[in-house]
Amino acid sequence: MRKSLLKIAGCNRHWSAIPLQGSDAFAVEAMLCSLLTATDHLLIVENGNYSGRMAEICHIHHIRHSIMHFDPTRGIELNQVALALENDRSITHIAAAHFEKLYGVKNDIDGLAQLAEMHGCRLMVDAITTFGLLPLNYAAPALAAVALSSSNCLHAPPGIAFVLVCKSELAERTPPRTFSLDLKAQNRALEQHGHWRISPSLSMMQALHQAMEHYLQQGGREARYQLYCQRMIYLLKGMAALGFRPCIEPQYCAPLLVTLAAQDDQHFDIDKLNEYLRQRQLVMRVTPGEAAGSLRIGVIGELSLSDIDSLLNVFRDLDWAERIDNLSELPSG
Secondary structure (H helix, E strand, O other), X not given: OHHHHHHHHOOOOOEEEEEEEOOHHHHHHHHHHHHOOOOOOEEEEEOOHHHHHHHHHHHHOOOOEEEEEOOOOOOOOHHHHHHHHHHOOOOOEEEEEOEEOOOOEEOOHHHHHHHHHHOOOEEEEEOOOOOOOOOOOOOOOOEEEEEEEOOHHHOOOOOXXXXXXXXXXXXXXXXXXXXXXXXHHHHHHHHHHOOOOOOOOHHHHHHXXXXXXXXXXXXXXXXXXXXXXXXXXXXXXXXXHOOEEEOOOHHHOOOOXXXXXXXXXXXXXXXXXXXXXXXXXXXXXXXXXXXXXXXXXEOOOOOOHHHHHHHHHHHHHOOOOOOHHHHHHOOOO
């Protein structure tokens, strides 16, 4: 399982894949708690919920950190990060999310890695949503660790978290902040004894193994990327015909999820819209965007174009001239 993850990532022998029981947030918390010392200073580049939770984790564990806030509808502004690094030489590490799900914004992690190298910093990345779809340069000298999980683009159920760690980061013995999320102790147990420190779910491991086998048999990252692109283009064309457009600029988009806004400024109740979808036996979850009259739709997972057609047909059935605030008055299917 660990070897398959390194193969999917494209890592060399200088990296270790360390599994943990739990889902995505476990990986992020383990990464921050295990690899940062009391003298380190972490700069969190925040433009959404995923990077925002890094700040909360650091606050809880008393990890020294600073936060740079950016527009959640845009990617990271590298020139501003560079200025912050020049003005504060105490910064030793940088953390960011590869993809922020708040609006569906892709961040320039390669550019951030180059900045980190220039300023002698180490980079930590939350790649929970993007692993297996968007590439990362694991040969970048500044890249220290990448957090990911068994779900999202690998199509396995949540339940196992991973952190890909550059082996040089594991050499230093530091006092652990937690017991169950101690990456260094987990890595030692796996390398020395070949077993987990805390029992994982065997069924989750089997599901992940099967999902990775299927992923590689289908053609790996390139094939999955093309598949997601096909789905996203199909969804965007269908929603455009209904008067919905993406809220962010194309250079920040990735074929994972999209935030769409109604062009005629209509407002609607997301909960009632989801209930309307459920009444028609459609289980895709439509989540609200931050902007009024917006919603987020993802194309991750075992979906087909016919599934997207089902969603589009429900939207076509709605009379968008009538506000969806009144969905509760519509007859059920």
